[in-house]
Amino acid sequence: MNRRRRFLGQLFGVAAVLAASSHFPGGTALARGLQRYSTRFLRPPGALAEADFLARCIRCGRCAEVCPNSCIRYFDLEIGFSAMGTPYIIPREQACILCMKCGDICPTGAIQPVKRELDDVLAKVHMGHARVEKQLCLSYQGQSCGVCFRACPLQGTAMRVGYLEQPHVLDGCVGCGLCERSCIQMPQAIRIIPFWG
Incomplete structure (x- = not known):
């Protein structure tokens, strides 16, 4: 199951990078597509700015697997192919406890590592x-x-x-x-x- 998830994540990641680099310069169109999504959602703590996040995330699923509060979910096709498989949080359903484990395990830096110290949290979590x-x-x-x-x-x-x-x-x-x-x-x-x- 993990091998299949990793393969699909890499497939979607490559597709998103290609979309961001060829059809949507700078990834800004990807971010605009997310703005049209009707449900208000958050990215995990330490996530890069949206266009950079979408280009870097390989949809590997590790951030949700390591989350002790089970607050991270993944987008399905409802938001469009380019963002499919990316992690998000709906705070009313389950909020982030700022454990910062998702950034520690992210293999691409789409979610940056954040120390559980006030100065680092304030500087890197937006x-x-x-x-x-x-x-x-x-x-x-x-x-x-x-x-x-x-x-x-x-x-x-x-x-x-x-x-x-x-x-x-x-x-x-x-x-x-x-x-x-x-x-x-x-x-x-x-x-x-x-x-x-």
């Missing part, structure tokens, strides 16, 4: 940025909540709380999605806006 919908947030409606802040792995750097635990997103947010995943509101009052576009 998954997205959290946005609070105040009209949906319980803390902004007069009820103390604070669930998103307690879920944040970078408290005080990515998020702080104010009166009634009202969340305030800071510049240090890297977009792991744990705040969105933990939000008890439906629809969620905090969501990650991806940086891949």
